[in-house]
Amino acid sequence: MRYPTRTEGGIRYLDAGPESPTGVTHLLVHGLGGSLEQWTAVVDELRPTTRVVAIDIPGFGHSRTRRGHFAVPDAVRDISGFLDARGIDRCVVVSHSISCVVAAGLAAARPAGVTKLVLVSGALVRASELAQHPGLALRDPALGLAVAAQFAAGVVPVPRVLLTALAASRLLRTATLWPFVASPTGVPTEHLVEALSGSGSLAVLRILLSAHSIDHHRLLAAVEQPVELVVGDRDRLISPSDVARLRAIMRVTRVSVIPDCGHWPWLENPAELAALITSPERA
Template identity: 50%
Template structure:
């Protein structure tokens, strides 16, 4: 199946498959790019239409100034959905990307029937980003949140990615905060999915986090939500999966074993199968 690339309304995207099997729209997490969904696009695009986007300000659309706005980015993605005639879609997001996805879903409720939050039940982590002094109560979580922001800020040079793919000790050192088993990662997929990461827009998110109405944005979602979480995700505990139910209507709650915060890299086949299963709930 041929994968096509393009840019519409300032949003870079990759598309594969036919809409006759339904449409998946995928939004990456903080500091990520559409490349993180590469294998998921290939797997889902075999039987449906899969579209991954660069959130404006990230990936190849990043700018030197780090300009970023949740509302403006959401509206740009909604315009892309109109251009692509997305209907009856499933909106899939990763990590902090769930906030942007929730805003997209609220702006275009007629285009999406369900949301999937992958590693997205970040209630305590989001509160900590908005109120950094809370890290004193949970220092390990605070350190992990800080690591996520720092890692998302800097583009990773290709030679470093190639070294990560080849050298397991380096992988253990640098990727342990994000994955459960660095040694077992596919080196080629690692390079592919981490290409395009890093953006100064991460600083803008950090500095404006207190002003982002996280709870209100999620409460505005009218569609059902499914959660997919790694059992070794350092950012998410059972408490978070309970708390997120106070904000959105959670219908599915799947856990991937031996998995950290990046299931699209650690267990892509299982993740794609769970997303496809989620899409079948309303059929």
């Protein structure tokens, strides 16, 4: 379903679900070139039992600007101010893909306020190195193509009418969605159109051009909170070696693998993703 959104402190957001008995809110942070709409199906699953807040990272979604301004420190500051304004003192931050750096910055800035990170498709160690040093694509052309597809897809906003046409065509789905999902023709049409309706921003191009100056390793290593990873078993950007390397950087307490899933679990299997986000760790 569609949710009403509001804007506070320059942050567009939706706020749904009851207050948790523990006082913990689930904060959903979209990925590269996305918007809070990508989480719609996950919010449907979460809101009966927990308070969930999804936001547009400043510079993305409906808050995108013509020049595509974006910087990680600015985003962390603005989101932190938003949490203060909304009275969100304790939250689990759930991020997708490269927004793991924003989530990490937020966790480091709010050590008492962020209780845990859930990085969905966020074990991007090799992909981040390739973005900083494009020449590495010569060693791994398949990864290079997948990374290039992610950036290219995130730059240009796509009108809803074109998204509807894409969703209606098996050929167009297969041609455009193969880098992102395991089964392009298996995604429900209504989820596809809604999730991508706010996507595209020139901020993606700015991130690519400034990738060399983003210390991905340092940002992740600064996180003291426990970290859970959720990975699709057919994600073209993430390998077991990426997960192993991230374990060496962060305090990873659980790794969950969603079968028959690519880089977009929030679109391919929102019910299982929601269950993993809220499930307690096993002893």
